[in-house]
Amino acid sequence: MVVDTFLQEKSQRVVSALEACFSGYTHAPDGLVDAMKYSLFSGGKRLRPALVLGACELMCADDAPGLPAACALEMVHTYSLIHDDLPCMDNDDMRRGRPTLHRQFGEAAAVLAGDALLTMAFYELARTGRADAVVELAEASGVVGMVGGQYCDMQAEGVVGDLDSLQQIHARKTGALITVALRLGALFGGASTEQLEALTRYGRHLGMLFQITDDILDVAGDARTLGKSVGKDQRSAKTTYPSVMGLERARAMAGVAAADAADELALFGEEANVFRVLPQYILERDR
Amino acid sequence: MVVDTFLQEKSQRVVSALEACFSGYTHAPDGLVDAMKYSLFSGGKRLRPALVLGACELMCADDAPGLPAACALEMVHTYSLIHDDLPCMDNDDMRRGRPTLHRQFGEAAAVLAGDALLTMAFYELARTGRADAVVELAEASGVVGMVGGQYCDMQAEGVVGDLDSLQQIHARKTGALITVALRLGALFGGASTEQLEALTRYGRHLGMLFQITDDILDVAGDARTLGKSVGKDQRSAKTTYPSVMGLERARAMAGVAAADAADELALFGEEANVFRVLPQYILERDR
Numbered sequence: 001m002v003v004d005t006f007l008q009e010k011s012q013r014v015v016s017a018l019e020a021c022f023s024g025y026t027h028a029p030d031g032l033v034d035a036m037k038y039s040l041f042s043g044g045k046r047l048r049p050a051l052v053l054g055a056c057e058l059m060c061a062d063d064a065p066g067l068p069a070a071c072a073l074e075m076v077h078t079y080s081l082i083h084d085d086l087p088c089m090d091n092d093d094m095r096r097g098r099p100t101l102h103r104q105f106g107e108a109a110a111v112l113a114g115d116a117l118l119t120m121a122f123y124e125l126a127r128t129g130r131a132d133a134v135v136e137l138a139e140a141s142g143v144v145g146m147v148g149g150q151y152c153d154m155q156a157e158g159v160v161g162d163l164d165s166l167q168q169i170h171a172r173k174t175g176a177l178i179t180v181a182l183r184l185g186a187l188f189g190g191a192s193t194e195q196l197e198a199l200t201r202y203g204r205h206l207g208m209l210f211q212i213t214d215d216i217l218d219v220a221g222d223a224r225t226l227g228k229s230v231g232k233d234q235r236s237a238k239t240t241y242p243s244v245m246g247l248e249r250a251r252a253m254a255g256v257a258a259a260d261a262a263d264e265l266a267l268f269g270e271e272a273n274v275f276r277v278l279p280q281y282i283l284e285r286d287r
Numbered sequence: 288m289v290v291d292t293f294l295q296e297k298s299q300r301v302v303s304a305l306e307a308c309f310s311g312y313t314h315a316p317d318g319l320v321d322a323m324k325y326s327l328f329s330g331g332k333r334l335r336p337a338l339v340l341g342a343c344e345l346m347c348a349d350d351a352p353g354l355p356a357a358c359a360l361e362m363v364h365t366y367s368l369i370h371d372d373l374p375c376m377d378n379d380d381m382r383r384g385r386p387t388l389h390r391q392f393g394e395a396a397a398v399l400a401g402d403a404l405l406t407m408a409f410y411e412l413a414r415t416g417r418a419d420a421v422v423e424l425a426e427a428s429g430v431v432g433m434v435g436g437q438y439c440d441m442q443a444e445g446v447v448g449d450l451d452s453l454q455q456i457h458a459r460k461t462g463a464l465i466t467v468a469l470r471l472g473a474l475f476g477g478a479s480t481e482q483l484e485a486l487t488r489y490g491r492h493l494g495m496l497f498q499i500t501d502d503i504l505d506v507a508g509d510a511r512t513l514g515k516s517v518g519k520d521q522r523s524a525k526t527t528y529p530s531v532m533g534l535e536r537a538r539a540m541a542g543v544a545a546a547d548a549a550d551e552l553a554l555f556g557e558e559a560n561v562f563r564v565l566p567q568y569i570l571e572r573d574r
Contacts, residue, residue, distance in 0.1 A: 028430040032438040036430065083402060088394035107375035111398065112438050115370060115405065116430040122409040123425035131418040138410035143315040143323065143403040151319040151399050 003281040010050035017067045035105045035113035048073040052185035059189025069184040075121035082114040097227035140180035149173025161239035175207030205261035212254040215240035258283045290568040293561045297337035304354045322392045322400035335360040339472040346476025356471040362408035369401040384514035427467035436460025448526035462494030492548035499541040502527035545570045
């Protein structure tokens with residue numbers, strides 16, 4: 001309940017800010033802007049920007065300084081989904097209950113809209129004047145982070161992997177962006193080193209939790225609730241937490257990650273309560 | 288001759304700097320790094336980084352402060368070629384005399400290597416601490432710049448366009464990145480507003496010159512010298528300078544752009560001589 005309210009409120013904040021980002025683009029080609037907006041404003045949980053805003057607010061009782069970073073995170077996340085869905089990658093037809101971008105606008109427009117969103121993320125973030133924030137985001141989303149994780153994930157398809165390689169892949173593919181969301185929120189909120197480090201550890205556990213539950217939903221979730229196809233990990237012979245250890249043990253491991261995450265918040269007062277219950281919420285999510 | 292020496296010297300400088308950028312990536316997936324390097328170290332004129340370094344040196348008699356921006360420009364240029372060559376875009380098999388990246392490493396790796404190079408460009412640039420430089424590069428390479436130009440170019444295929452729409456497309460697609468190369472070199476060299484504006488105007492003329500000669504080479508050039516296929520503009524019914532005004536008038540227009548570019552350098556002393564002869568060199572290029 002408290003998490004639902006938090007996510008809804010932060011989602012509204014970031015959607016307004018994202019809309020404002022486009023208001024200056026009067027000279028941009030309409031078709032390309034439409035493609036970018038189609039994916040960016042297609043709903044979704046907005047978890048990453050909510051983490052930025054929540055972390056920023058936790059530091060300085062105001063989420064406004066975190067808005068540019070929240071927008072940047074959502075743009076990077078959206079571009080990664082667009083490119084991931086392409087025929088040469090996961091070849092997905094549906095995303096968030098609608099046709100994927102390349103299905104709706106064509107493949108070339110999807111490649112370019114992804115490129116444009118990634119570039120726009122750095123534009124918005126750099127306009128804050130914080131080059132250190134740009135360094136953080138680029139590191140988390142590049143070859144040692146998210147893109148590297150996607151490459152390893154793709155290479156691993158059809159190969160039976162172990163838990164260690166699975167965790168390596170997901171720490172990059174999902175974990176890096178979730179962790180950097182918390183770090184950027186903390187940075188823009190003026191965190192101390194101790195606070196920054198605690199939120200970084202919280203982010204790592206949360207990222208792992210998120211990926212385990214994602215794998216579980218692909219096995220045990222409902223396609224209509226999820227708004228995307230299920231069972232595709234199994235069809236593409238992907239190594240997942242359930243495939244490595246079985247569904248029940250994967251659920252138990254997610255429970256441990258959720259508890260570990262909550263434990264990292266001892267430093268903070270009751271303002272951190274929403275972050276304390278968020279792991280349980282992710283653990284129980286059905287979409 | 289003086290331009291050849293200049294380009295060779297600056298090319299060596301930027302290749303060494305690019306290699307150094309990869310030295311920290313011990314935890315990156317080898318296959319993805321190999322794909323990025325395949326395209327990044329496949330030769331090419333290295334015109335954009337040479338413009339960064341030349342502009343920087345013109346300002347402060349040292350090109351070293353411009354090296355991170357030079358690397359960033361070459362990474363953005365390379366990523367744009369990789370994505371442009373994809374089957375869903377220009378579907379090119381050859382680039383710089385070798386198979387294109389997706390031909391050599393597969394389509395998925397080509398999409399991801401492009402994404403990783405774009406991200407790495409912002410990483411390297413942001414590490415200078417200059418967020419304003421990141422803003423400039425993102426603006427020039429995003430939806431109002433290069434990516435927007437590529438989208439319009441693609442949309443215009445098979446549609447008979449006029450000179451005005453052609454110039455709009457190329458100002459974004461090629462011009463923006465060439466202009467920002469000069470601007471970033473000037474910024475890192477400590478240019479005055481007057482110097483920055485002169486180099487910006489020089490860059491706009493140079494960008495147009497470069498595109499006109501590119502179109503001419505596709506009609507009148509030699510595939511072996513160029514290292515890529517020719518005649519493809521005509522096959523894809525693309526509007527080009529020669530198709531709009533004929534080959535001879537296109538050559539004359541390129542000559543005017545070259546003269547206009549050189550005229551913008553009145554502010555500078557003989558240290559700018561290589562920039563004075565560069566337009567003529569581009570005018571006469573055969574690759």
